[in-house]
Amino acid sequence: MSELPEDHIGRRLRSARRQRGVSLRALAGLSGLSTGFLSMVENGHRHLDRTGHITALAEALRMAPSELTGQSFASTGPQQAESAHAAIPALRLAVMGMTMTAPQDRSAPDAPPSALADRVRAVNRLYHAAEYGKVASGLPALLADLHAAVEAAADGGERRRLLRLLADAYHPACTLLLKNLGYTDLAFIAVTRAAEAIAELDDPVHTALSGFFHTHVLMAAGSPAQALARADRAADQVERHLSGLEAHALLGELHLIRATCLTQDVRRSGADRAREVAGHLSEAADLAGRTGETKAWHLNFGPTNVGIHEVSLNTDLGLHGAAVTARRGVHPRVLEAPGREAAFHADLGRSLAHLRGRDTEAAAELLTAERAAPQRIHANALVRGTVSDLLDRQLPSHAARDLRGLAHRMGLQA
Numbered sequence: 001m002s003e004l005p006e007d008h009i010g011r012r013l014r015s016a017r018r019q020r021g022v023s024l025r026a027l028a029g030l031s032g033l034s035t036g037f038l039s040m041v042e043n044g045h046r047h048l049d050r051t052g053h054i055t056a057l058a059e060a061l062r063m064a065p066s067e068l069t070g071q072s073f074a075s076t077g078p079q080q081a082e083s084a085h086a087a088i089p090a091l092r093l094a095v096m097g098m099t100m101t102a103p104q105d106r107s108a109p110d111a112p113p114s115a116l117a118d119r120v121r122a123v124n125r126l127y128h129a130a131e132y133g134k135v136a137s138g139l140p141a142l143l144a145d146l147h148a149a150v151e152a153a154a155d156g157g158e159r160r161r162l163l164r165l166l167a168d169a170y171h172p173a174c175t176l177l178l179k180n181l182g183y184t185d186l187a188f189i190a191v192t193r194a195a196e197a198i199a200e201l202d203d204p205v206h207t208a209l210s211g212f213f214h215t216h217v218l219m220a221a222g223s224p225a226q227a228l229a230r231a232d233r234a235a236d237q238v239e240r241h242l243s244g245l246e247a248h249a250l251l252g253e254l255h256l257i258r259a260t261c262l263t264q265d266v267r268r269s270g271a272d273r274a275r276e277v278a279g280h281l282s283e284a285a286d287l288a289g290r291t292g293e294t295k296a297w298h299l300n301f302g303p304t305n306v307g308i309h310e311v312s313l314n315t316d317l318g319l320h321g322a323a324v325t326a327r328r329g330v331h332p333r334v335l336e337a338p339g340r341e342a343a344f345h346a347d348l349g350r351s352l353a354h355l356r357g358r359d360t361e362a363a364a365e366l367l368t369a370e371r372a373a374p375q376r377i378h379a380n381a382l383v384r385g386t387v388s389d390l391l392d393r394q395l396p397s398h399a400a401r402d403l404r405g406l407a408h409r410m411g412l413q414a
Contacts, residue, residue, distance in 0.1 A: 030060035069381030130373030342373035
């Protein structure tokens with residue numbers, strides 16, 4: 001490539017490095033990556049498609065990973081008018097303006113807690129369906145109603161129930177939505193608001209749940225070591241209060257997020273990371289065998305989600321053959337969560353693109369991912385990079401045509 005497009009990650013890397021006066025050799029030393037590899041990335045001959053590499057480079061250049069990946073991305077296509085990004089200003093005002101101590105300029109809704117619980121379940125279902133525009137546009141009113149209801153409630157059982165609903169509205173729909181769209185600072189505010197509600201509950205398992213979501217935000221901010229330490233503390237707390245399905249499911253989720261943190265920590269050797277990730281996957285699988293498929297905490301812990309993570313974790317470790325092998329027996333549709341289904345096929349596509357002779361399969365997986373959850377896939381920087389890479393390869397005419405269509409819908413130059 002003689003001239004890289006403006007949104008190419010290699011071009012952004014080169015620009016950021018030069019602005020900071022850092023040589024390729026110095027950046028290689030700071031990030032743990034080779035000078036030759038970085039040179040090829042900057043010139044468009046290799047793609048930066050592993051989260052660990054992106055995190056290491058962002059840390060070395062003292063910038064957020066989203067600045068390198070180019071998030072946030074505006075939606076393209078017919079749903080642009082209701083895109084999540086168009087709704088972010090109102091959501092920003094909501095999460096920044098509401099606290100547990102500031103009185104709300106709003107009357108409590110004339111509805112029982114059960115009706116509010118239905119709305120919380122609905123917004124979390126929309127999040128898992130990757131209907132990001134609908135989630136973002138609906139959250140401000142829901143959060144305002146919940147804060148007003150909590151403020152109006154007397155101390156006692158009803159207030160505690162409302163506090164739990166408030167935390168459930170902030171997780172995962174609000175926190176992970178903002179993280180996935182690249183609004184890391186707003187995600188941190190959202191998870192902090194949830195922690196304020198949870199602090200009043202004084203419940204150790206809910207406190208550990210707050211740690212789980214803080215871990216997600218710390219990873220998005222480019223600090224896998226801090227994220228892992230936060231998840232370790234949360235897991236220790238759950239293990240001291242391990243009773244009931246919800247606690248077991250949360251511990252399983254914490255094993256999965258700790259494994260994800262490890263894939264991004266390039267300071268550890270590849271062998272050490274792979275061994276520790278395998279250990280956490282094994283622990284999570286044992287817990288999933290006890291819980292079965294669950295919807296605890298508005299998440300999807302169970303055998304299927306462990307299988308989805310095995311594909312994802314191996315992809316991020318660069319163990320692409322193992323990632324493709326791990327897909328056997330995993331049927332993400334059973335979760336009825338299109339976002340997780342899309343993540344599964346996207347990671348498969350990313351791994352297949354690294355294996356000789358599997359480019360057509362890779363393109364097919366990426367298209368399957370888009371059909372499951374277009375908003376999630378269009379905003380995924382790593383998928384965008386893989387699509388860009390595949391566009392430069394020789395594909396059968398039908399596969400090349402379909403891939404160009406995907407690139408167009410993502411706003412890429414085909």
